[in-house]
Amino acid sequence: MTSERAPRIAVGPARDARFEQAVVGGGGVPCGFEDAPDALIWTTGPDGFPETLPPSVRWVQLPSAGVEYWLSQGIVRDHPHVTWTSAAGAYSATVAEHALMLLLAGVRALPAHLAATSWAPETLAPSVGTLRGATVGIIGAGGVGRALVPMLATLGAHTLAVTRSGRPVPGAVETFPVERIDEIWPLADHFVISAIATTDVERLVGAAELAAMKPTAWVINVARGDLVDTDALVAALRSGAIAGAALDVTDPEPLPDGHPLWTIPNAVVTPHDSNPAPLRIPAYLEHVTENVTRFASGLAPSPVIDPSAGY
Known part of the structure; x- marks a missing residue:
């Protein structure tokens, strides 16, 4: 992004005040999916992810550190002009x-x-x-x-x-x-x-x-x-x-x-709870704010997913 305007960022699959506050904290403007967003912050798993994205979307933030399912289902591949980032490192x-x-x-x-x-x-x-x-x-x-x-x-x-x-x-x-x-x-x-x-x-x-x-x-x-x-x-x-x-x-x-x-x-x-929701969500919110800050400043969000490497 340039400094001309703050990026418009949607949160999906549903608007969530916590994540919209994180967007604001990073210098973005929350908007709806139908409002030509520049980016999409996704808060759940792959089920329900839209088959098509608005052409205005240039960046999608995923909530998981591991992205093998997103890759195996072709979700990332189907949108080659979008920068995709994982939550690797956040947790x-x-x-x-x-x-x-x-x-x-x-x-x-x-x-x-x-x-x-x-x-x-x-x-x-x-x-x-x-x-x-x-x-x-x-x-x-x-x-x-x-x-x-x-x-x-x-x-x-x-x-x-x-x-x-x-x-x-x-x-x-x-x-x-x-x-x-x-x-x-x-x-x-x-x-x-x-x-x-x-x-x-x-x-x-x-x-x-x-x-x-x-x-x-x-x-x-x-x-x-x-x-x-x-x-x-x-x-x-x-x-x-x-x-x-x-x-x-x-x-x-x-x-x-x-x-x-x-x-x-x-x-x-232990039942796959090394990263339980009470700890995971605050960490993801912090990660979102950091990446929105980068995006709003014209820097690439991180870490960018490399489909050829599998992460």
């Missing part, structure tokens, strides 16, 4: 905090403590560990992983990172390109899966990877359920090949009643 600190909570719960034997019905510290002591001096492998050190690195450092833990490019991640002891991911499994003490959700990546952790880990390792998944082979994970948990797993995402999802992961004592499952 990083919230999800990283949840991942740290799960990791600490595992390392400090919280599941066993919660299951206890009598005072028997001597039986629990051997399973209690610490993150002080431990090495944590972060598989997919994007926004969430980078937010997690300093949290772990505060507790005295070291990090090894895996990214697509292998470019150094600030604070990590070493960063591996994804082509060298097999090197990390025997090196780290614990693992956090926080890889960006793309359609071309699945089953990063299977039977071979679990077998290569230390028997004291905890595996945390806050990314996508199918990045971990569920059957292989259940077998590893039951055999003691690894110490435990804590999952905010599962395959299948929702995890059905009666699934072994609900009752295996060294498994922790």
